[in-house]
Amino acid sequence: MAASGTVWVGSIVVDCKDFDRMLAFWSAALGYVAREPPTDDWVVLTDPRRAGPNISLQKDPQGRRDVYWYHLDLYSTAPEADVARLIDLGATVVQPARAGFDYVTLADPDGNPFDVVDARGYRFGQRTD
DSSP states (O other), rough: OOOOOOOOOEEEEEEEEHHHHHHHHHHHHTTTEEESSSSSSEEEETTTSSOOEEEEEEEEEOOHHHHHHHOOOESSSSSHHHHHHHHHTOOOOEEEEOOOOOOEEEOOOTOEEEEEEETTTEETTTTTT
C-alpha cells in the first residue's frame, strides 16, 4: 500500500451561469485575483496574500440546481458591514440574522448560497471566547 501524501483544499469550485458577473462579484467580495487570465468558462481566483483557499468559477450553461452540495462560509470580524458591502456588490439575502445564530445566509448573483459568519473572537476558525 502506498504511503499517503499531504492533502489540503486547493480550490472550492462554484458552478455558475453568469460567468462574468460572478467573476466580478467574487473578486470584489474577497479581494481575490485571477491566478491566470480567465478563459471563457474557467478561472481560479486566489488570495493575493496566500492566506485563504482558491475559489474556482466554472461556467455551467444550465445554471444552478435545486440541491447544493457545497457552500462557502465567509468568516467576518465586521459581519454587519460585510453583509451590507456584499449586498451592494450584488448579493441577496436568503436568511437574515436570527437570534441564536451567528451567521446570515446570502446568495451570490447566480443564486448560490453562502454564509457570512460572525467571527469576532475567532482564531484559526475556532471561537476563542
